[in-house]
Amino acid sequence: MHIAVLGLSYKTAKVEDRGRAAWTADQLPGALAGLRAVPGVLEGAILSTCNRTEIYAVLERINSRDALLEFWSRQKGVAAKDLGGLCYFREGEEAAAHLMRVASGLDSMILGETQILGQVKESYLLAQDHASIGKVLHELFNKALACGKRVHTETAISQNAVSVSYAAVELARKIFGDLKGRRALLVGAGKMGGLTARHLAENGIDEILVSNRTYSRAEEMAREFGGRAVPFDRLPEWLSQADVVISSTGAPGVVITREMVQQAMRARRFRPLFLVDIAVPPDIEAAAGGLDNVFLYNIDDLEAVVLANLEERAREAQKAERIIAEEVGSFQFWLRSLDVVPLIKSLREKAEEIRQAELQRAFNRLPRLDVREREIIAGMTAVIVNKILNDPTVRVKEFAGGEDAEVYLRAFSLLFNLSNGFPEAAAGDGSGRGAGSVNGS
Amino acid sequence: MGGSGQWLFALTVLLYLAGAVAYFVHFYFRQWDRLSLWLARAAWVAHSLALLSRVAESRQPPFLTGYEAILFMAWVIFLNYLMLEYLFNLRVVGVFLLPVLFTFMVYAAALPKGAEPDLPAAEYWVAVHAVIALGGYAIFALAFVAALMYLLQERHLRRKDFNVVYQRLPSLETLDGLTYRLVVYGFPLLSLAIITAAIWAREVWGVPWFHEPKALWTVLIWFMYGAYIVARVRGWGGRKAAYLVVAGFMAVLFNLFVVNLVLTQRHVF
Numbered sequence: 001m002h003i004a005v006l007g008l009s010y011k012t013a014k015v016e017d018r019g020r021a022a023w024t025a026d027q028l029p030g031a032l033a034g035l036r037a038v039p040g041v042l043e044g045a046i047l048s049t050c051n052r053t054e055i056y057a058v059l060e061r062i063n064s065r066d067a068l069l070e071f072w073s074r075q076k077g078v079a080a081k082d083l084g085g086l087c088y089f090r091e092g093e094e095a096a097a098h099l100m101r102v103a104s105g106l107d108s109m110i111l112g113e114t115q116i117l118g119q120v121k122e123s124y125l126l127a128q129d130h131a132s133i134g135k136v137l138h139e140l141f142n143k144a145l146a147c148g149k150r151v152h153t154e155t156a157i158s159q160n161a162v163s164v165s166y167a168a169v170e171l172a173r174k175i176f177g178d179l180k181g182r183r184a185l186l187v188g189a190g191k192m193g194g195l196t197a198r199h200l201a202e203n204g205i206d207e208i209l210v211s212n213r214t215y216s217r218a219e220e221m222a223r224e225f226g227g228r229a230v231p232f233d234r235l236p237e238w239l240s241q242a243d244v245v246i247s248s249t250g251a252p253g254v255v256i257t258r259e260m261v262q263q264a265m266r267a268r269r270f271r272p273l274f275l276v277d278i279a280v281p282p283d284i285e286a287a288a289g290g291l292d293n294v295f296l297y298n299i300d301d302l303e304a305v306v307l308a309n310l311e312e313r314a315r316e317a318q319k320a321e322r323i324i325a326e327e328v329g330s331f332q333f334w335l336r337s338l339d340v341v342p343l344i345k346s347l348r349e350k351a352e353e354i355r356q357a358e359l360q361r362a363f364n365r366l367p368r369l370d371v372r373e374r375e376i377i378a379g380m381t382a383v384i385v386n387k388i389l390n391d392p393t394v395r396v397k398e399f400a401g402g403e404d405a406e407v408y409l410r411a412f413s414l415l416f417n418l419s420n421g422f423p424e425a426a427a428g429d430g431s432g433r434g435a436g437s438v439n440g441s
Numbered sequence: 442m443g444g445s446g447q448w449l450f451a452l453t454v455l456l457y458l459a460g461a462v463a464y465f466v467h468f469y470f471r472q473w474d475r476l477s478l479w480l481a482r483a484a485w486v487a488h489s490l491a492l493l494s495r496v497a498e499s500r501q502p503p504f505l506t507g508y509e510a511i512l513f514m515a516w517v518i519f520l521n522y523l524m525l526e527y528l529f530n531l532r533v534v535g536v537f538l539l540p541v542l543f544t545f546m547v548y549a550a551a552l553p554k555g556a557e558p559d560l561p562a563a564e565y566w567v568a569v570h571a572v573i574a575l576g577g578y579a580i581f582a583l584a585f586v587a588a589l590m591y592l593l594q595e596r597h598l599r600r601k602d603f604n605v606v607y608q609r610l611p612s613l614e615t616l617d618g619l620t621y622r623l624v625v626y627g628f629p630l631l632s633l634a635i636i637t638a639a640i641w642a643r644e645v646w647g648v649p650w651f652h653e654p655k656a657l658w659t660v661l662i663w664f665m666y667g668a669y670i671v672a673r674v675r676g677w678g679g680r681k682a683a684y685l686v687v688a689g690f691m692a693v694l695f696n697l698f699v700v701n702l703v704l705t706q707r708h709v710f
Contacts (some may be wrong), residue, residue, distance in 0.1 A: 155471075156471065160608070171598070173612060174594070174598060174607075174612050174613065175598065175612060175613050175614065176612060176613075176614045177611070177612035177613075177614035177615045177618075178614070269675070269676035269677060270676070270677055270678070270679060271676060271678070272613065272614075272679065289599075292679060292680060292681070293678075293679040293680070295598055295599065297601070301601045304601060304603060305603050308603035308604065308607075308608070309603075309608075312605070312608055316471075319471070
């Protein structure tokens with residue numbers, strides 16, 4: 001039993017190649033059934049998003065890359081050779097760690113994004129619905145989802161804005177705290193301005209005023225995010241009423257002068273005013289930013305915020321890696337302890353077989369024993385067997401979770417000559433942990 | 442002060458240092474979450490025990506010498522902070538407060554410790570007056586820290602410096618509101634301290650309160666904080682208001698440490 005992942009992502013494949021290799025939502029059930037039918041595949045799940053397509057499988061043997069690749073190429077009609085060049089293949093612990101990193105957003109194009117966690121969950125649920133996964137992938141996906149949640153709650157990896165429009169919202173929050181009770185003024189009809197206004201609305205700002213040279217356009221935009229259109233010629237007045245001003249007009253010159261801002265500040269009793277100028281060329285006179293309690297940011301400043309946030313995410317990613325290592329360790333522990341269960345079971349069965357056979361022989365030679373005496377003898381043999389087997393059973397469970405589990409498990413099965421409990425050991429392949437990755441890819 | 446008192450004092454100073462480091466590490470690297478909390482609590486417990494042992498030894502309220510006054514005030518500041526931390530989860534304030542407290546304690550260590558109070562009487566009202574005054578100053582100390590944090594964050598926003606400190610500090614609104622609320626709580630205490638002093642000064646020394654340089658300073662401080670509150674009520678806030686709170690606390694420190702040593706005979710703090 002052996003976990004592997006074969007996949008491609010934005011890191012290894014261009015968008016058109018990703019498109020050719022991806023399954024659409026309605027193709028996925030068929031693909032899962034096909035995957036399950038591949039010889040040697042015990043369990044299978046497929047994660048397919050616009051940035052990655054990955055096949056997770058539990059396989060009978062290591063080195064099953066070609067089987068998976070062959071399946072994929074047949075399904076999508078892409079030559080295996082082409083597909084193979086775009087793919088990465090990981091096995092055992094590395095495959096488990098890969099899914100955990102993916103679910104945590106560490107492998108995403110935008111580091112720490114949370115959407116992927118939902119997509120991993122969807123592919124897990126889909127695989128479950130179509131009964132293509134068993135207990136191993138079930139446990140792996142659950143661990144990965146829990147790991148993703150831990151990463152998002154225990155680190156700040158997904159907390160900061162990584163888009164310019166959202167960076168403006170974040171800055172507004174750094175000034176005003178809660179956006180409740182605040183009013184925004186959107187000047188001009190630029191796309192980025194509209195996006196920022198929408199983010200502000202989503203983050204609880206009370207009211208959005210929209211002002212545009214063309215009043216009908218202002219009305220149109222106001223309808224779009226529940227704002228109120230206001231006449232452009234009374235801009236100074238609106239300026240004094242708004243806490244956040246987003247300017248993105250196509251005007252060639254300055255629309256909001258320092259003088260206008262100064263007057264607005266007086267009218268608003270110097271309460272803080274947050275000005276965002278996303279227009280190129282700028283709409284707001286730069287000198288306005290020097291006024292007390294006026295905070296003026298242009299597009300470059302917002303990009304600097306995004307950059308700083310990405311750096312912060314990279315720092316948090318290191319913490320996330322530690323969480324992932326923990327979760328992978330805990331999954332590996334679970335996986336190894338799976339190996340030990342059949343081993344112990346077969347040892348117990350073997351002992352019981354011997355006990356019953358010997359008991360029968362003894363009873364045959366002592367025909368005059370009554371029921372009670374037989375019971376006492378049978379009970380005694382059971383106690384002897386249990387007491388002798390107790391220590392090895394407990395110890396092997398401990399070894400199974402630790403380092404060198406394979407060596408111990410193999411020694412255990414050889415010592416007790418258990419042929420059926422540990423087939424991989426008998427075949428000399430190793431149990432999948434680590435060993436596969438050496439000669440895997 | 443006896444052996445156990447000295448030992449507890451040293452332990453307190455060390456715990457403040459360790460707490461300051463741990464809070465910084467938590468602030469900057471988001472590590473040592475539990476550790477920093479427990480160090481701060483341990484520092485407070487050690488501090489309380491140090492005060493108690495002092496009282497047990499001198500059998501007098503613990504603010505009759507300059508050393509004691511600082512020890513006591515730092516304790517009140519920290520108690521107030523811990524309540525703040527507990528109620529509003531404002532651990533970020535602790536990052537800036539703990540070094541201040543550590544400095545206080547080191548300063549206190551440099552002062553003579555064993556001196557008997559040279560006041561005419563360690564009477565009941567002296568204790569009341571002192572507790573009220575120190576309580577007010579303790580709250581102003583917290584307001585000072587909040588105002589400093591405001592200025593720091595304002596500077597980051599103005600300079601467009603989006604570093605880790607910027608990311609960890611709360612919003613201007615939060616810091617401004619915190620400063621304001623603290624000053625509003627501290628102000629009545631200061632007023633009360635002045636009133637009690639004015640009434641009792643006549644009775645005890647037989648001189649009007651304004652013959653005492655310390656009292657004059659205190660009235661100046663009262664005007665500074667009063668001006669801040671008036672300004673805030675009228676909607677005028679931001680950087681200048683924060684500077685006023687910082688200046689107010691500088692005056693408090695001057696009052697406590699300089700006026701005491703140089704200008705006055707009657708007050709020990």
